[in-house]
Amino acid sequence: MSVSQRWAEAFVNSMGADAEEAFDALKIIIPWVKKCSGSNDGYTVFGMAAANQAGRIIKKAGEQSGDAGPVLDGVTRFITLMIEKKCFHYSDTVINDIQKLLDVKNNTVRVTLESAFPADESIDELTDAVRKRTHANQVIIENTIRPELIGGGRLKIGDEVIDASVLSQLRQMERFMGRGEVNG
Secondary structure, three states: OOHHHHHHHHHHHHHHHHHHHHHHHHHHHHHHHHHHHOOOOOOOOOHHHHHHHHHHHHHHHHHHHOOOOHHHHHHHHHHHHHHHOOOHHHHHHHHHHHHHHHHHHOOEEEEEEEEOOOOOOHHHHHHHHHHHHHOOOEEEEEEEEOHHHOOOEEEEEOOEEEEOOHHHHHHHHHHHHHOOOOOO
16 A cells, blocks of 8 residues: 555544535645645745645634634644645645545546547446446546547546547557558
């Protein structure tokens, strides 16, 4: 288990039933802490003093916005501990790992669809097919337009990638023809 996976597991376990709400808050607060630190990766924010300062700022912002409460307190403690333990630079990976843990907990499957053109009604068919195949409670599809695929698309479900793009087919033809195996 990686460092970021351990942090993610600690977050989900410590937040318990509030893990989803706390995760939403964490996704908002971490980029803000990075910006305040003057660094994209948070490397300049280290030690107990920096952790305490970040904690005070987050708590004050929560009070001013009316969002102070146990969830924000838990998120604040988590962030300050990451800073104190000099692990804040793992925050992006921790966020990804938390999302994976919550997806497993909620029986959610995330699908990435890259296509040359916007997907339309085919999204509903894809959602149904993925739900039947994975028995997921929820299927979330992220569609990215990639004109360089020319046509067709590329589908990623977990670690499985299905590439049915015209670009992929052209590259396969190019490799095949480049080997001189064309008879005729």
